[in-house]
Amino acid sequence: MKVTLYSSSFNTAIGCIYYIWGNYFQDDMQKTGAAVNQEIKIYFLSNTPDSYNSFIERLGGIKAPEYKIADKSSRTVESEVKAYLEKKLKDFSMVPVFLFSSAIQQKVWEAAMKIPYGKVASYKELAESAGFSGAWRAVGTALGKNPVMLIVPCHRVIKSDGSIGHFGGGENVKELLLGLEQPD
DNA sequence: TGCATGGCGCCGG
DNA sequence: ACCGGCGCCATGC
Numbered sequence: 001m002k003v004t005l006y007s008s009s010f011n012t013a014i015g016c017i018y019y020i021w022g023n024y025f026q027d028d029m030q031k032t033g034a035a036v037n038q039e040i041k042i043y044f045l046s047n048t049p050d051s052y053n054s055f056i057e058r059l060g061g062i063k064a065p066e067y068k069i070a071d072k073s074s075r076t077v078e079s080e081v082k083a084y085l086e087k088k089l090k091d092f093s094m095v096p097v098f099l100f101s102s103a104i105q106q107k108v109w110e111a112a113m114k115i116p117y118g119k120v121a122s123y124k125e126l127a128e129s130a131g132f133s134g135a136w137r138a139v140g141t142a143l144g145k146n147p148v149m150l151i152v153p154c155h156r157v158i159k160s161d162g163s164i165g166h167f168g169g170g171e172n173v174k175e176l177l178l179g180l181e182q183p184d
Numbered sequence: 185t186g187c188a189t190g191g192c193g194c195c196g197g
Numbered sequence: 198a199c200c201g202g203c204g205c206c207a208t209g210c
Contacts, residue, residue: 122192122193123191123192123193124192124193127192136192136193137190137192137193138190138192139191139192140190140191140192141189141190141191141192142191143191144190144191154191157191159191159192159193160192160193160194161193161194165191165192166190166191166192167191168191171191174191
């Protein structure tokens with residue numbers, strides 16, 4: 001079986017955003033008999049070309065199912081990300097699909113998605129809510145592998161002492177995102 | 185199997 | 198406020 005994913009990019013205040021998406025995926029087709037779910041599935045979203053390139057490389061390594069990438073932009077993805085950056089949108093409608101994830105990564109990313117807009121949690125607190133109490137060091141590493149920035153709001157995870165902590169997309173970007181989520 | 189490596193936490197100085 | 202040092206634990210090589 002061959003699955004087609006679409007990729008595109010667009011410019012924003014936090015740099016060029018590269019993304020990969022699809023409007024259905026294998027599981028849907030198997031369960032519903034090829035019924036197409038109109039929901040946008042987001043596989044990748046990042047403001048760094050390096051992480052985009054390595055994601056593409058990993059896709060190429062997959063044997064079954066075979067993923068094919070085509071260029072095609074998504075109005076939903078672009079408009080929602082731009083609206084978010086303009087403080088006009090708090091929650092995204094796109095549903096993330098994690099193609100590559102270890103057990104801890106999946107749990108950590110899901111737990112991070114529960115941190116509400118405008119709120120923050122420490123790496124230690126996130127470790128506890130994800131069911132890996134005590135593994136806060138590994139949680140930081142897992143967040144670094146987040147394939148969908150903003151959708152999994154890893155920018156809302158900061159250090160226990162209140163300082164900003166690291167961020168794959170740039171610590172200045174992390175600060176900007178946290179700032180725009182604060183009420184005026 | 186072992187060991188170095190991380191988006192960390194905590195305590196001292 | 199800012200280190201260094203040690204402890205932490207899942208991964209990758």
